[in-house]
Amino acid sequence: MAKNDKLSAVKGMNDILPGESERWQWLEAQVRALMDGFAYRNVRTPIVEHTQLFVRGIGEVTDIVEKEMYSFEDKLNGERLTLRPEGTASLVRATVEHNLLYDGGKRMWYMGPMFRHERPQRGRYRQFHQIGAEALGFAGPDVDAELILLAVALWKRLGLTQWRLEINSLGQSEERAAHRAALIAYLEQHQDVMDEEAKRRLYSNPLRVLDTKNPAMQEMVNGAPRLLDYLGAASLAHFDGLKAILDANGVPWTVNPRLVRGLDYYNLTVFEFVTDLLGAQGTICAGGRYDGLIEQIGGKSAPAVGWALGVERVLELVKELGTEIAQAPLDAYAIVPDAAAMPQVLQTLTVLREAGLRVQMHAATEQGMGSMKSQFKKADASGARHALIFGGDELARGEVTVKALRDGSGAQCERRLAEVAQWAPTLQSNA
Ligand code: ATP
Ligand code: MG
Numbered sequence: 001m002a003k004n005d006k007l008s009a010v011k012g013m014n015d016i017l018p019g020e021s022e023r024w025q026w027l028e029a030q031v032r033a034l035m036d037g038f039a040y041r042n043v044r045t046p047i048v049e050h051t052q053l054f055v056r057g058i059g060e061v062t063d064i065v066e067k068e069m070y071s072f073e074d075k076l077n078g079e080r081l082t083l084r085p086e087g088t089a090s091l092v093r094a095t096v097e098h099n100l101l102y103d104g105g106k107r108m109w110y111m112g113p114m115f116r117h118e119r120p121q122r123g124r125y126r127q128f129h130q131i132g133a134e135a136l137g138f139a140g141p142d143v144d145a146e147l148i149l150l151a152v153a154l155w156k157r158l159g160l161t162q163w164r165l166e167i168n169s170l171g172q173s174e175e176r177a178a179h180r181a182a183l184i185a186y187l188e189q190h191q192d193v194m195d196e197e198a199k200r201r202l203y204s205n206p207l208r209v210l211d212t213k214n215p216a217m218q219e220m221v222n223g224a225p226r227l228l229d230y231l232g233a234a235s236l237a238h239f240d241g242l243k244a245i246l247d248a249n250g251v252p253w254t255v256n257p258r259l260v261r262g263l264d265y266y267n268l269t270v271f272e273f274v275t276d277l278l279g280a281q282g283t284i285c286a287g288g289r290y291d292g293l294i295e296q297i298g299g300k301s302a303p304a305v306g307w308a309l310g311v312e313r314v315l316e317l318v319k320e321l322g323t324e325i326a327q328a329p330l331d332a333y334a335i336v337p338d339a340a341a342m343p344q345v346l347q348t349l350t351v352l353r354e355a356g357l358r359v360q361m362h363a364a365t366e367q368g369m370g371s372m373k374s375q376f377k378k379a380d381a382s383g384a385r386h387a388l389i390f391g392g393d394e395l396a397r398g399e400v401t402v403k404a405l406r407d408g409s410g411a412q413c414e415r416r417l418a419e420v421a422q423w424a425p426t427l428q429s430n431a
Helices: 021-037 051-058 063-068 088-097 141-157 173-189 196-204 215-222 233-248 311-320 339-354 372-382 392-396 417-427
Strands: 048-050 070-073 080-083 106-115 127-136 163-169 267-275 283-289 304-310 332-335 359-361 386-389 399-404 412-416
Touching (some): 021 106, 021 141, 048 088, 051 088, 088 304, 127 311, 141 163, 173 196, 267 304, 332 372, 339 417, 399 417, 412 417
Parallel strands (some): 332 386
Antiparallel strands (some): 070 080, 283 304, 399 412
């Protein structure tokens, strides 16, 4: 690349700019408040982990591990590292590493960027963001239900309608083993309609064949033996327990017997929140139980369940539904005819901001401060409710002019600079 060529972001990785970032912050604020209300506590793990964590945690024969991971060798010490493709493996690693379950179950949540080398398209990026909630150390369907209710509560806060909840049970490994034999026998009979990937997984991970997105295979997949028919009494009771709680709470669900999820660690409950408004990338949140993962990552065996939502997809749905994000206007815009007044202006603005006001200061460009007219234009464009005019005459009298910009009155008055803290509240939106 020549020296002064414009650089662009990596394909499939997006900048989130003002105008868009307000929506992100709004969503994050809703999530924080909600997690707090459900007593889930925040965890922040590194973005880079040992590759082996994901190979062991997610499963060797999965889309993610086979072809989507950003893995590289640390040139300084030869370690195999990976940019995290999801959050659960890291959270479980941290739980085991710091022995977080020593005094009982823990409820935790995380948010941040994830990385998967996929073909970029609407709702599918190479750097994307997930928010995840996980409950570790609890075995019953009550916690599965709690997590689903947590997601439903979030949809409610975000004004999201037009989703549906699909649930399924993957049972336990013995049940999956019995089903696996029948499934392999069935798939062997239908190799003519199977794509290369499915054929490759026929013996290594046949359940995953059911997860195919290939339309040409849907009919075949629909006729395959259903794992649900191989579940024993305990697994069915767990599933029924979940359904009963969802029913009691008015959460509609449908059983999708082909829902298997793209990661290997799930057992019993799996679920997805799906919408029809986002085209092919319609799953906004997905999760399930992963009772075997903690032990697989080296911890003492303990049950666990969780979900992750795709922030880009959820925000796309917010947009699709036309939800307005209330953005409070600025309280004031400081107009400064002469840059010499700046020291005093900044002192005044500090007091206003300490009083909780949101204030923007006019700043010089390469052409200087600009005319009063152009400064007023900027004040208008900022959406601020007041202009503070720090003119030379006013300053000489120890005053500033406050002009109303939004109420149609254009009313203006002089205020004493020495008394800023007293009159500051009169500029506030709720005053
Ligand atoms: P998909 O079937 O869409 O590939 P997945 O099963 O790979 O999804 P999970 O690993 O369960 O997805 O991740 C949870 C959620 O994260 C998904 O439901 C989706 O909302 C979001 N997600 C997953 N991959 C991407 C991506 N590449 N870009 C944007 N969002 C994503
Ligand atoms: Mg995927």
